[in-house]
Amino acid sequence: MSWNRVSVVGAGLIKMGELFDQSYEQMARGAFDAAIASVDHGMDPKDIDAVFVATQRGTLWGQEGIGGNTVPSALGLNGVACTRIENACPSGSDAFRVGCMAVASGLHDVVLVIGVEKMRDKSSEEGLLARAAGGHPVYTRGESAPVLFAPFATRHMHDFGTTKEMLASVAVKNHHNGKLDPYAHFQYEVTVEQVLNAPEVCSPLGLLDCCPQTDGAAAVLITTPERAADYTAKPVQVAGIGIATDHPYLHEKDNFVGMSATVGASSRAYEMANLGPTDMDMAEVHDCFTITEILDIEDLGFFEKGKGGIASLEGETALDGSIPINTSGGLLAKGHPIGATGIAQLTECWWQLREEAGDRQVKLRSGNALQHNVGGRGSGVSVVNILTIAE
Amino acid sequence: MSWNRVSVVGAGLIKMGELFDQSYEQMARGAFDAAIASVDHGMDPKDIDAVFVATQRGTLWGQEGIGGNTVPSALGLNGVACTRIENACPSGSDAFRVGCMAVASGLHDVVLVIGVEKMRDKSSEEGLLARAAGGHPVYTRGESAPVLFAPFATRHMHDFGTTKEMLASVAVKNHHNGKLDPYAHFQYEVTVEQVLNAPEVCSPLGLLDCCPQTDGAAAVLITTPERAADYTAKPVQVAGIGIATDHPYLHEKDNFVGMSATVGASSRAYEMANLGPTDMDMAEVHDCFTITEILDIEDLGFFEKGKGGIASLEGETALDGSIPINTSGGLLAKGHPIGATGIAQLTECWWQLREEAGDRQVKLRSGNALQHNVGGRGSGVSVVNILTIAE
Numbered sequence A, B: 001m002s003w004n005r006v007s008v009v010g011a012g013l014i015k016m017g018e019l020f021d022q023s024y025e026q027m028a029r030g031a032f033d034a035a036i037a038s039v040d041h042g043m044d045p046k047d048i049d050a051v052f053v054a055t056q057r058g059t060l061w062g063q064e065g066i067g068g069n070t071v072p073s074a075l076g077l078n079g080v081a082c083t084r085i086e087n088a089c090p091s092g093s094d095a096f097r098v099g100c101m102a103v104a105s106g107l108h109d110v111v112l113v114i115g116v117e118k119m120r121d122k123s124s125e126e127g128l129l130a131r132a133a134g135g136h137p138v139y140t141r142g143e144s145a146p147v148l149f150a151p152f153a154t155r156h157m158h159d160f161g162t163t164k165e166m167l168a169s170v171a172v173k174n175h176h177n178g179k180l181d182p183y184a185h186f187q188y189e190v191t192v193e194q195v196l197n198a199p200e201v202c203s204p205l206g207l208l209d210c211c212p213q214t215d216g217a218a219a220v221l222i223t224t225p226e227r228a229a230d231y232t233a234k235p236v237q238v239a240g241i242g243i244a245t246d247h248p249y250l251h252e253k254d255n256f257v258g259m260s261a262t263v264g265a266s267s268r269a270y271e272m273a274n275l276g277p278t279d280m281d282m283a284e285v286h287d288c289f290t291i292t293e294i295l296d297i298e299d300l301g302f303f304e305k306g307k308g309g310i311a312s313l314e315g316e317t318a319l320d321g322s323i324p325i326n327t328s329g330g331l332l333a334k335g336h337p338i339g340a341t342g343i344a345q346l347t348e349c350w351w352q353l354r355e356e357a358g359d360r361q362v363k364l365r366s367g368n369a370l371q372h373n374v375g376g377r378g379s380g381v382s383v384v385n386i387l388t389i390a391e
Helices: A025-036 A064-074 A091-104 A128-132 A147-162 A164-179 A192-197 A223-232 A259-274 A292-298 A310-314 A339-355 B023-037 B064-075 B091-103 B126-132 B147-162 B164-178 B191-198 B225-230 B260-273 B290-299 B309-314 B336-353
Strands: A007-013 A050-054 A081-086 A110-116 A200-202 A215-223 A236-245 A280-282 A368-375 A379-386 B007-013 B050-054 B081-084 B110-117 B201-202 B216-223 B234-244 B282-285 B367-377 B379-386
Touching: A007 A025, A007 A128, A007 A223, A025 A064, A025 A110, A025 A215, A050 A091, A050 A339, A050 B147, A050 B367, A064 A164, A081 A236, A081 B091, A081 B234, A091 A110, A091 A164, A091 A223, A091 A236, A091 A339, A091 A368, A091 A379, A091 B091, A091 B201, A110 A339, A110 B234, A147 A292, A164 A192, A164 A292, A164 B126, A192 A259, A200 B336, A215 A223, A215 A339, A223 A292, A223 B234, A236 A259, A236 A339, A236 B064, A236 B081, A259 A292, A259 A379, A280 A339, A280 B064, A292 A310, A292 A368, A339 A368, A339 A379, A368 B147, B007 B225, B007 B336, B023 B064, B023 B110, B023 B216, B023 B260, B050 B064, B050 B091, B050 B309, B050 B336, B064 B081, B064 B110, B091 B110, B091 B216, B091 B282, B091 B336, B091 B379, B110 B336, B126 B225, B147 B201, B147 B290, B164 B191, B164 B309, B216 B225, B234 B336, B260 B290, B260 B367, B260 B379, B282 B336, B290 B309, B336 B379
Parallel strands: A050 A081, A050 A110, A280 A368, B050 B081, B050 B110, B282 B367
Antiparallel strands: A007 A215, A007 A236, A081 B081, A110 A215, A236 A379, A368 A379, B007 B216, B007 B234, B110 B216, B234 B379, B367 B379
């Protein structure tokens, strides 16, 4: 028996990329319109009685710092309940979790969860991360995102014989999938040789082991199973939700071959859904770096600890593999507009479960899909959501 | 019949002020310890299964920008579910709303809602607001907070004959209450003459019409009514919650003598609680400026539109008045550490309803109290929470 108290009745996103030509509000509007258009029987926007906006890094761009206040007006929803959710890289997936709680609490009926992120309108020197680092005792000494993940790759190689070719296979697969996804930032294939020969960013990670900075927006519409029948004959149900934190600093981690937050979040989500990793038909997981996807697929239970690299190399995570991972292209190819990322992943799961994923469609067996993010000083928090078409 | 699905079983805060000697994490720890200590029968922190952190402006101070990730570790709650809620000035009161939904949804049992804000560690020139304004089309032309509120004072004076003495009476009352509150930033009386003769900030508002920038933290502990019995024989119930947005820009407002967001939020909260303004024994309302309190007490239905100024002057909102307002000293005297403000207001309501407010104690009649914030480009969003001791 799954939870079965919240249904997804619409989902959509905008083409990811460097969207200098669109404002924050225009990006939000595009995702909102796409989600509304996806509702099978149509939805009057006036039905929406609460909005949760996921925007992580907006605070240096004027309005976006209070996106919870400004998005409703831009969507024609003035007056509606609206809150901004921030939880580092899982901001979007956590906004979905909070939206589900709003519906399940009985306080809201039809909820819009929308993620919007402007990553490219400021230079690296002017951006929020650079300014946040000012005077910080650790960050100013080089603790950037690649530095937070690379040690996991080094240790995973040391302990399990994981190779750079295995890491590269993740990038190759995700770029392959991204080429099939009309919403992906990057829509071209890369080869193992290109990944291995790319400029080094932080050993052992090269440029193509790293996700890009991407502008984007995505939205989902959720409601009670009862109301869902008004909107669609093909709802997707929320089966499980899990979130867990971990100590923020690297020196506090209990190991460097996995992420405790992901393990905690997924075990909570599986327990709530009464499902396990073998019940999943596909998963969208947090591949901010190639090594992260390898850690994820182990921490989420798809592969034994230490076997994620070889599984990737052998095609187990490809579209026709035993557990297709990041069919959308993942963060590596689709991009990582932070607040939008989790909601874009959920949109991909929704499409897959409704068999609307076109050339990326996976074969459905159990009718369950998993979505995962990890982030916040690397791995300070993780969120896992499980969707299902099972009754 | 009230909602009666969430109970407040603990609440506490730290002394507000310029807390250069405390880190963000230390402030959080202080508020958390105070809340835990307030639980009548004691609480094992391990009982807490979700945390909501309200921090609004943290993003330029390193860790605080991802406070949802870093606060659990600092409180000894590593692993717990944790999310940061940002909603401009109502960030704290909205975090409380989200926490209540988490409990009411059945997904979490014992929830900590904690607000923490560092306002004084950066200069005005270096701070987030200054940087957010960089290149902004309106903000850079002087649209600071006083500028967003002063036109309401001018128009209220024009339409209703409200005077500067009436505005001043709000500051005098709140400083009087603040002197009685050991947690207030400012603990001294001011006179009408001092308020009237203070340096002008933005006509007709002078320095003592404006709240200070304050560091602070506050925390509440909530749970189901069933679990509440484990912690206290004197729980306070959540009767109603309301939130509403309004267009963000001044030129979009439908009037300048009231705030639509407050009207919307309070009507939703009253309806949910099945209570009205005359049922409240006291209220903590958003007095970022003296005029704001006058608008609030009208918009919340305590006084007819246009009568808030004279009611204040005549003492109707004093500790022994018909509806005591801001018994804690309000934002004007207690201070306005943004993310903490709403939660500190709720703590005052909790003390008042438990008759633990010392020299500030009001007479209980119906056993209901109201807490209110408005903010976000002035009045882009409002949250109203209603607490009760009634069964």
